[in-house]
Amino acid sequence: MSAARGCPRPVSLSSIASCFEDRGTTPPNHGPHPTRDSAALYLFAIHNVGPMRIRTLEPSDVELFYSFRLRGLRENPEAFGSTFAEESVMPAEVRRSRFHCTDENFVLGAFGEEGKLVGVAGFYRAAHLKLRHKGFVWGMYVAPGSRGGGVGRALLSFLIERVKSLPGLEQLCLDVVTVNEAARALYVSQGFQICALEREAMKQDGEYYDVEHMVLRLG
Numbered sequence: 758m759s760a761a762r763g764c765p766r767p768v769s770l771s772s773i774a775s776c777f778e779d780r781g782t783t784p785p786n787h788g789p790h791p792t793r794d795s796a797a798l799y800l801f802a803i804h805n806v807g808p809m810r811i812r813t814l815e816p817s818d819v820e821l822f823y824s825f826r827l828r829g830l831r832e833n834p835e836a837f838g839s840t841f842a843e844e845s846v847m848p849a850e851v852r853r854s855r856f857h858c859t860d861e862n863f864v865l866g867a868f869g870e871e872g873k874l875v876g877v878a879g880f881y882r883a884a885h886l887k888l889r890h891k892g893f894v895w896g897m898y899v900a901p902g903s904r905g906g907g908v909g910r911a912l913l914s915f916l917i918e919r920v921k922s923l924p925g926l927e928q929l930c931l932d933v934v935t936v937n938e939a940a941r942a943l944y945v946s947q948g949f950q951i952c953a954l955e956r957e958a959m960k961q962d963g964e965y966y967d968v969e970h971m972v973l974r975l976g
Contacts, residue, residue, distance in 0.1 A: 809875070809908070811915050814864045819856040822864060823847075825874050829898035835966055836898070836937055838959065857881070860923065864896070865916055867908050875903040878912040880920060892920055894931040897940070909943055917947065921975055929973040934959070934966045941969070949973045 814822055823844070830841040857863065867876035876899040882892045894916065899909045920926055931949065933940050949971040958968035 809867055809869045809911075811865055811867050811912060813858060814856075814866045814877070815858055816853070816856060818866065819853050820849075821874060822856065822866070822877065823852050825877060825900075826896060826898070828900070829896075832901065833898070834961060835934055835959075836940070837896075838932075840961070861892075865912055865919075867899075867903075867912050869903060875900045876908040876912050878909075878916050880916055882920075882923065882926065890925060890927040892923070892926050892929050894929060897931075904939070909940070910947075913943065913947055917973065917975075927975055929975060931971050932958075932968050933971060934968055936966065944971055947973065 827841060827845055830837055830839065830844060834840065861882040862880070864877055864879040866874050869875040877896060878894060879896040880892060880894055883889055894913070897909065897912065899912075917929065920929060929949075931944065933944060935941070935954075950973070951969050952972045953970040955968045955970065957965040959966040
C-alpha cells in the first residue's frame with residue numbers, strides 16, 4: 758500500500774542528526790556529532806511541535822506509564838484490546854512484572870512541557886524461535902491535547918529506527934481498529950501494509966470492531 762496523500766516521509770535518526778549539521782548547530786553537551794540518544798532528545802524541536810523529547814521508560818516509570826495507559830483505556834477504549842476495568846485493578850506487583858526495559862522489550866515515552874508524558878509506544882520481540890523474525894508495536898497512545906502535532910509520528914519513527922538494529926528482525930507488526938482513521942493513516946505513511954482484516958475482532962458494550970493486521974518489512 759502506498760503512503761497516504763500529503764503525509765510526510767518516514768523520519769530517520771540520521772536525518773534528525775543531519776538537521777543539526779545543516780543548521781550549523783550542535784545539541785548541547787553531546788559533542789560535534791549527535792548520538793542516537795541526543796537526536797531523540799531534540800526530535801520534537803525539529804518537528805516544530807515544541808520542546809519535547811523521547812526516551813525509553815525505565816522501571817522507575819512504571820506507575821507513570823500505567824497512569825497514562827489507564828487514561829487511554831478510559832478515553833479511547835475502542836483502540837485497545839484490554840479494558841480500563843481489567844487494568845485499573847491490576848496489583849502493583851503485576852504491573853511491575855509486566856513492565857520491561859530491554860533491547861527487545863521496551864516502552865518509549867514522549868515528554869512535553871514541564872516533563873509531562875504526552876505519548877507512549879511499546880515494542881516487544883516474539884520469543885518463540887520460529888517467530889523471532891517478528892516484532893510487535895503495542896499500546897501506542899497520544900494524549901488528546903497533543904494530537905495533530907507530530908507526536909505519534911515521532912514516536913513511531915524513533916521506534917522503527919531503534920529496532921532496525923536488532924539482528925534478525927525482519928518484520929514489525931501491529932493491529933489497529935478500522936475506526937481509528939488517524940492511526941491507520943499514520944501507519945500507512947510509515948510504510949506499514951495491511952496483511953489481514955479480522956471482522957468483529959473485538960466486542961465492547963454490544964458493539965463490534967474490525968481490526969486490521971499490518972506489517973512493515975524492515976529489509
